[in-house]
Amino acid sequence: MKKTTSSFYDILGISSASICLIHCLIFPILTILPLGISHNPIIDLVFASIGLFAILKITKKSNLLVSSILIVSMCLIWISILTDIFLEIHLDLIYFGGIGMITGHLINYKFHRKQKH
Template sequence: MKTKTTFNWDFLGISSATICLIHCLVFPVLTIIPLGISHNPLIDLLFASVGFFAVIKIIKKSDLLISSILILSLTLIIISILIEIIVDIHTYLIFIGGIGMITGHYLNYRSHKKTQQ
């Protein structure tokens, strides 16, 4: 009997958004310590691109509420990163977007878990 395993995009999205959120919360504290670490918004862009692929795969099969939460959250993250790159101002939009991404992926995971049982 063959078992078919599928890659769960929700786990990738939750993991990426959680690591990004931890990075965004902890990194400002690390810049206070004189270690010579400077912030690079390209790291945030890397997390956003991983989240982008997860969101694209998920919105094709999810309902309107979950798709809206994920798209709005990703938009907030990208806007925050662009503001940071262009004018070097750190906004709280990235935190709101990160929490929204985690919430959207979790809701999607729960809705799929209910339908599979």
């Protein structure tokens, strides 16, 4: 049962981080177009909250490498989002954090699948 639950959180984390990364990469292009769309860091905050929920569940049961990757990546994402909200400075740390989140969740997912077989 624990393996299934961990896989669920890995899939949730991979999905959230992938959608967030796509959002962060495509959104600057959309702001160039005259569509009247403006950047809202609250959307980033929603993605980060989902990711934080997933890594809190995963880091309790994962190895040191996966936990470290996920925690460092989440810190990079939160630093970037909070800097954007409070200082209105856009940092590229969010991209590295998103890639790290996807990588950490994939490693953890593959590790649990390997244990299952």
